Amino acid sequence: MAASQLATMLKGGELQAGCFARLNKFVLNTIQNKSIVILLDVAVVGAPTGLVGAPTSYPDGAPLPSATAAALGGPAAPAPARAFAPQHNARPAPAAAPKPPSNFGAAMRGAAAPGGGGAFRSISELNPYQQRFTIKARVTAKGPMRTWNKPTSSGNLFSVDLLDGSGEIRGARRPVAATMFERCGVGNDEQSSPSRFVGGTFFKEVADKVFPLLEEGKVYVFQETSGRLKPSNKQYTSIPHEFEVTFGNVTVEPADDDGAIARIVGDWKKISMFADGGGPREGNVDIVGVIKAAFPAGQITSKRTGQELTKREVVLCDDSGYDVRLTFWGELALRDDAFFEAQPVLAAKGLRVSDFGGVSLSSGFGSQLIFDGQEDPESLRLRAWWTEGGGREAPTVALTGASGGSGAPAAFGDRIVLDDIKGRQLGFGEKPDYVTFKGTLNFVKTDKLWYEACAQEGCQKKVVQNSDGTWHCEKCQATNAECKRRYLMSSTFVDDSAQSWISAFNDHATKIFLGVNADDLAAYKEEVENEDGKFEDYMKQFLFKQYVVKVRVKSEVWQEQSRVKASIVDIFDLDYVAESRDILAALAVMD
Numbered sequence: 001m002a003a004s005q006l007a008t009m010l011k012g013g014e015l016q017a018g019c020f021a022r023l024n025k026f027v028l029n030t031i032q033n034k035s036i037v038i039l040l041d042v043a044v045v046g047a048p049t050g051l052v053g054a055p056t057s058y059p060d061g062a063p064l065p066s067a068t069a070a071a072l073g074g075p076a077a078p079a080p081a082r083a084f085a086p087q088h089n090a091r092p093a094p095a096a097a098p099k100p101p102s103n104f105g106a107a108m109r110g111a112a113a114p115g116g117g118g119a120f121r122s123i124s125e126l127n128p129y130q131q132r133f134t135i136k137a138r139v140t141a142k143g144p145m146r147t148w149n150k151p152t153s154s155g156n157l158f159s160v161d162l163l164d165g166s167g168e169i170r171g172a173r174r175p176v177a178a179t180m181f182e183r184c185g186v187g188n189d190e191q192s193s194p195s196r197f198v199g200g201t202f203f204k205e206v207a208d209k210v211f212p213l214l215e216e217g218k219v220y221v222f223q224e225t226s227g228r229l230k231p232s233n234k235q236y237t238s239i240p241h242e243f244e245v246t247f248g249n250v251t252v253e254p255a256d257d258d259g260a261i262a263r264i265v266g267d268w269k270k271i272s273m274f275a276d277g278g279g280p281r282e283g284n285v286d287i288v289g290v291i292k293a294a295f296p297a298g299q300i301t302s303k304r305t306g307q308e309l310t311k312r313e314v315v316l317c318d319d320s321g322y323d324v325r326l327t328f329w330g331e332l333a334l335r336d337d338a339f340f341e342a343q344p345v346l347a348a349k350g351l352r353v354s355d356f357g358g359v360s361l362s363s364g365f366g367s368q369l370i371f372d373g374q375e376d377p378e379s380l381r382l383r384a385w386w387t388e389g390g391g392r393e394a395p396t397v398a399l400t401g402a403s404g405g406s407g408a409p410a411a412f413g414d415r416i417v418l419d420d421i422k423g424r425q426l427g428f429g430e431k432p433d434y435v436t437f438k439g440t441l442n443f444v445k446t447d448k449l450w451y452e453a454c455a456q457e458g459c460q461k462k463v464v465q466n467s468d469g470t471w472h473c474e475k476c477q478a479t480n481a482e483c484k485r486r487y488l489m490s491s492t493f494v495d496d497s498a499q500s501w502i503s504a505f506n507d508h509a510t511k512i513f514l515g516v517n518a519d520d521l522a523a524y525k526e527e528v529e530n531e532d533g534k535f536e537d538y539m540k541q542f543l544f545k546q547y548v549v550k551v552r553v554k555s556e557v558w559q560e561q562s563r564v565k566a567s568i569v570d571i572f573d574l575d576y577v578a579e580s581r582d583i584l585a586a587l588a589v590m591d
C-alpha cells in the first residue's frame with residue numbers, strides 16, 4: 001500500500017509494475033487482520049523489466065525466515081507474522097544473524113524505533129495508517145481542560161505538545177546550535193522535514209483519566225491501541241508535524257528521563273530579526289534571551305472578560321544587539337522581584353508576537369518556558385555570553401517603544417521641543433530616551449539614502465557586490481543575483497527651538513517618501529542620472545512637511561567621541577484639526 005505522498009509517483013507513471021524500487025521508509029501494519037507494508041518513501045532505481053524469477057505471495061500467518069526478519073528489524077527467531085504489527089519490534093538482531101544488506105539500512109531506520117533501542121515508534125513517523133503505537137515523549141506543553149457545549153454534544157478535552165528524540169536521531173533537523181548561526185530570518189524548511197513534535201488531544205473520560213497524570217516537562221510512555229491521526233490544522237498550531245493525534249484507548253506511564261529527549265527544542269531566532277521593521281508582527285516565535293531588566297508587576301483589567309489580570313513586563317535581550325519587551329501573565333508575573341533581578345536566561349518556545357509598541361512579545365498558554373536550562377545548549381551558550389563574554393556590558397538597542405508607540409502619537413502635552421534633546425541631556429542615561437516632538441522635515445541627505453541589503457526573505461544585512469555584479473551576504477553565506485535596497489536616511493527636522501539630525505530606517509523613510517520604496521527610488525535616480533539636478537528636484541517635494549515624530553535618543557561612542565543619535569521610531573502626519581484643538585485647550589489653561 002502506498003501512502004498518499006506517493007500518489008504523484010503513481011499518477012505520473014514513475015512507479016509502475018515491474019520497475020525496481022528502493023524502499024527508503026516503510027511501516028508494517030495490521031489492517032483488517034492483514035499484514036500490510038505501507039510505503040512512505042520510495043525511490044525508483046530501475047526502469048520496468050519483466051519479472052525476475054517466479055515470486056509468489058507470502059503465505060498469511062507463516063513464520064518469516066530469520067534472515068529476513070533480522071533485516072526488517074523484527075525478532076530473529078521464527079515468530080507469528082502478527083508480531084510485526086501493530087507495534088514494531090525494534091529488538092536488535094542477534095549477532096549470529098546474517099548482516100542485512102547495506103541498502104536495508106534505510107528501511108531499518110524507517111521500521112525500527114530510534115531513540116535507544118526501546119520498542120517505541122518515533123514521532124516523526126506517526127501516520128494515519130497506525131491506530132496502535134507506543135511512543136516515549138516529553139510533554140513540552142499541557143493546555144488547560146476545556147469544555148464544549150453544543151446542542152448535539154458536550155464534553156471536555158485538553159491538548160499536549162509531545163517531543164521525542166526522533167528528529168535528532170534521524171538528523172531531520174540540524175542541531176540547534178548550528179541552526180542559530182546558519183539560519184537567517186524566518187526559515188520555512190521545517191514544514192517539509194519530519195517533526196519530532198506532535199500535538200495530541202484527549203477527550204472526555206480519557207481526558208479525565210490522563211489529565212492528572214501528565215506534568216509539563218516530564219517524560220511518559222504513551223501506549224495507544226485506537227488512536228487517530230489527522231492532518232494538523234496549521235492555523236491553530238505551530239507544530240510542524242503533518243498530523244496530530246487524537247488519543248483513544250491509551251495507557252500513560254511515567255518514564256525514566258535519561259536525558260535522551262531534549263527539554264526544549266525551538267526554532268531559535270535572534271531578537272535582531274525584528275529590527276528595522278523586520279520579522280513578523282503576529283504568530284509565534286522561539287527565542288532564547290537574557291532577562292535584562294524587569295518592571296514591577298501590575299494589574300490590568302481584561303477588556304474582553306472584565307477579569308483582573310496580573311502582568312509583568314521584562315526586557316529580553318540576546319547577543320544580536322537588540323532587546324524587546326516580553327510580558328508574563330498570572331503566576332509567572334507574580335514571582336519575586338529577586339527571581340527576575342537574578343537575570344535568568346529564558347528559553348521560550350511559542351512566544352506571541354504583536355506590533356504593540358513597534359514589536360513586543362508575550363507568553364501564553366502555548367508557550368514553553370525554561371529558565372536557566374542546564375541541559376539546553378543554547379541557554380548555556382547565552383549564559384556564558386552574558387556572564388563571561390561581556391554580554392552584560394554590551395548595550396542593546398530597544399525594539400519596543402517605551403509607551404506603546406505605534407498606532408497613535410503621544411499626547412500633545414507629553415511632547416518635547418527639539419532643543420530639549422540638548423538642553424535636557426537626553427540619551428545619556430543607561431537606557432535610551434523615547435521622546436516625541438512636532439517638527440518640519442527641512443533637509444534630506446540625497447547622496448546616500450539607502451544601503452544594499454540581502455534579498456533573502458527575512459534578512460536585512462548589508463551585502464557586498466562581487467565583480468560579476470552579484471551580491472554576497474556574509475550572514476546567509478549566499479550570493480544572489482539581486483539585492484534589495486533599504487532606506488537609511490539622514491535628515492534634519494526643525495521646530496521653533498532648534499534643528500536636529502534625525503535618522504530614519506526603511507519603513508519610516510518609505511512613509512516620508514509617500515510609499516516610494518528604495519528600489520524604485522534608486523531606479524529613478526539611475527534613470528535621471530544624466531539630467532543635472534533632476535533627482536534633487538524630485539526629492540524636494542518631500543520637504544517642509546510637518547510631522548509628529550517619536551524618536552529614540554541615545555548617546556553613542558564613536559571614535560572616542562560620544563554623540564547623541566536620534567532615530568525615528570514612529571512618524572505621523574500632523575493632524576491640523578486635532579492640533580488646533582489641543583493648542584486652544586492648552587491656551588485655555590494658561591488663562
Ligand SMILES: [Zn+2]
Nearest residue numbers: 454459473476
Ligand atoms: Zn542575508
